[in-house]
Amino acid sequence: MNAKINPAILALIIPLIAVVAAVFFLAVKHESASAYEQFSYSKYIEAPKQLAGNKYSLKGEIDLKLAELPGGKLISVKCSDFGGKRIAVFFPNGLDVNIYTGQRFDMRVEIGTQGQIKASELKKY
């Protein structure tokens, strides 16, 4: 009664599962990175408040801590895609990431009503 699985079929199924898993993973990843538009330094400098409420993806390098504020840190970040121009980004305490000068992050940021740039997710890259 025991029906044995043909080894040949097994040999086809395993790589197929692996390929499907890989495609799924990549698809998920692509969806998370491309979910937000890249932050534009020039647009921000030109009219900061017009970007209020928008969320962007920002790649940058930690420059220096400007201030320790209630609820987080204010840090200047060098924008990797804009020749290292610096902007002030607020990192809330809940991010649970150790931040040091020179670290590079792909971060999700949101522009506040007063033009504040607030980080919400961080990924090293």
Place this chain on the structure above:
Amino acid sequence: MKTPIKHLFAALAAYFCAPMFAFAQAPMPTISTAAAPAGSNDARSAASGNSAAGNEAGVTNNNNFNLFENKTSQVFADKFFDVNQDSINPETGTMTWKGKTFDIGNLRVVRARFERYLTQDYSKQNIDDYQAIFKEVISSLSVVNDDVDEEKIRYCWSRLFDAAQYEIDGDMSLVVANNVYASWRMRQEYGTFSQSEKDKRREFDEKKWQALEQSKIMEYDARQASSASLSRTKMGTKTAPVGASELANRVEEKASSLAELASVTAMKELTGAQAVLRYQSQVVAFLMGRKFQHAQVACVFYRYIYRGTAQEVKVGDKELKQLFPVSGFVPTNDALESLSLEAQRDIKEGMDAVNMLYDTDQKYSALERLMETFALGEYDYNVRAFPYQKKVDLLKIYKNLATLKNLADNKDWGGIEDVLNNIKPIAKDFPYQEVLSKVKTAQRASDMRVLAARQAAALGNLPMVEKNLMQAAEFWPLNPGIEQLNKELVGLTSGSLKYTQKFDELYERGNYRDIMEDSSKYALAFMQDKARADKLKKVVENLSRVDMLIAQSDEFATQKNYYAAWEMLENAKNIEHSDPLLSRAIAALAPQVADYVKILSRAKESEKNGDYAVALNYYLAAQEISPTSQVCRLGVEECVKNYRP
């Protein structure tokens, strides 16, 4: 504060005071007027006149000491001489030359004589012929000539009268001739006295013999009478001695004759000694008076007039000790002649140097050497024969130097500049630049004090005004800036109301620059008005800071550091934003820093609107352009402080 002016004076003393040391008065020798011929009245008056000048020198000498009160002057006085041996001592009024000390007396009078020397033209006096007479006399009476007889000596003596005909001689040759003549006359007197002495001795011997003979006769008569006297005694009669009174008379005549002999002998010896001493005195006087050629001629005559045993000099112990400061030294006629020759040689070498320097266009050095040589060889032929045209050129330099010294004494640096410009073309070796730089230093120091006084006046600090003006006057009493400031200050005291109204109008309109321009005047006018004085002080302080920042901005702009330059103007703007000078500076620089200014203005505007997050990012952006910007740094700090997440 006195250091720079002290150095300045030390340097000026070097150039202007030093020459004065070389001009020292040498008192004329005391000339025996009794020995001078009838025609030498001029010489007598000249001698007495100079003697009077010498006395005056003694009286006024102290007045000159202020010229030499510092060591620097002394050092520069010594530079004319070998400092190890030759020097002038202005305190004692003596000049030491090769270990011999000459009394030079009143320096001011000698300075005048030097000026007179430079103005006198001896070329018309045929100096070479005059000098030829001396050469002829000296060579004729030279010891190498074996055939010097009385006739030749008399001929040489007559040539002295020829030499005295020249004005340049100053009748000094007559003095020598008179002494020679006096010696001869005294020698004749000596001979007369000698003959008289012989006669007196003969007479004495005769008297002595007569007395002796008389005494012998009396002895004989006495012996003859002694035998007869025994019988007469017995007879009770006495007889007086025969010839006693005659003998007494003879003895008296003998004593009288002896006294006359002694008198004649003494007169003879006195005449001889007197002639020697008189002649030697004149030779020493010539040497002391630096008339070396006449001293030499006198020595040459002396050798033939007096015997070898009279060659030792017996007069002028004190003077000779000055001339020959050697213990145990026995001066002789030859030593005095040697000294004269040595001095003449030294003077000739000095004048050779003067001519060489002049001919090589080193006229300032030539003048220095001439002054040095003049001190020793004032009466020497070589000094007198110096060409008149050269003296005229050197006189111009000398007069300018004298003027320079007077101006330096009065600290008239403005006048000195003019004189230096006069000296430059005629004395190319004069240290023009060195003097000029010291003059400029003094002028600058004075100007800085005037500026400080003006600033103090602007702040109403009267004690500082007074102090700075006094210091300015100390550096440069004739500084025109001092007079100008004084006029301004004096003028203000009489019109304070006018200035009060004007100040109020300008202050109300914010025309601070106009206030600043006349700040010193306002300060004086508001001395009793504290409120306005405080306002004025604030205006002056603010605009001074603005001016300083504008100047710094200019400096940065010159170095192409435009952002730093802008930074300075930004700071100035914070102090006085409406200043027209500042506005002009900002307008001039703005095109160079347009990008920076645009970002910065946005940052400030955002900050002003309370958008600190935006302002912060603008400041960071501006900092990218000018990393050293103080405005950006302060802006970042301020925005971070007010940042709300």
